[in-house]
Amino acid sequence: SYELTQPPSVSVSPGQTASITCSGDKLGDKYACWYQQRPGQSPVLVIYQDNKRPSGIPERFSGSNSGNTATLTINGTQAMDEADYYCQAWASTTVVFGGGTKLTVL
């Protein structure tokens, strides 16, 4: 079965750039999307089709996907961005989620 691997945690200082990676076999040949989940809340789609932002998602969120790695980048990270982030891909009629990354803004 297809697997997506994320680092358990990433730390960033306010105003700096945060990068969260998601690795999978030939992931660049598929599309990746990303979800933000704040504590006690439902996930929110922040990036789809590798690098598209849904309406209402701030421009500081961006995405890329090449080779075996997809990356979610948050420019000018704010305290409100502290959350868990999950990547997701579609592989052989199966939806696959990464294990999630806790982003700490400190």
Place this chain on the structure above:
Amino acid sequence: QVQLQESGPGLVKPSETLSLTCVVSGYSISSGYYWGWIRQSPGKGLEWIGSIYYSGSTYHNPSLKSRVTISVDTSKNQFSLKVNSVTAADTAVYYCARQSSTAGTTAFDYWGQGTPVTVSS
């Protein structure tokens, strides 16, 4: 505004069947899209359970397929999940979501608030 609301028992006994319903408002299920179920065990990540199209076509997570049934009722604009023979490992928050599928990919763009289900005697 698309809204989804899960409902169902919060407590299920081991070996019994977990049953949940997701009511959709602000969008007609019959207009298209797949509709999915995702769960999150306490302190863990997201796990896709399965998805259904308004026509009734379904696909499931292979690890759960033998225990899962997903159905749709377009007249009530809702879809449902049943998980048989539950164990403590099925304890989780269960989410329903709209699944947007284009260009060979898929993403969940609207989510319900989630409903917690505990499996315990």
